[in-house]
Amino acid sequence: MKQYGMSREAAIQECKKEIAIAWKVLNLECLRPTEVPMPFLTRALNLARFMDVVYKDEDNYTRSEGLMKSYIKAVLVDPVPI
Secondary structure, three states: OOOOOOOHHHHHHHHHHHHHHHHHHHHHHHHOOOOOOHHHHHHHHHHHHHHHHHHOOOOOOOOOOOHHHHHHHHHHHOOOOO
16 A cells, blocks of 8 residues: 555455456466366365455454354354265
């Protein structure tokens, strides 16, 4: 914000644009044949998905009593039977 002299809201909007572009690039790379092995790409994609869940609208990692608590409960306590 200080470097470019922009407001907090403008910086947040710019970050959201960059995140959208990064998702498009990541999805495109996972669909296109590449030299990188697919298991590596899958792990990178899963890490990106995890970070999206944890930090999408707020810091659910630091304040885990809300949304993250229900996610953890759904996965570990009440899993979907196979």
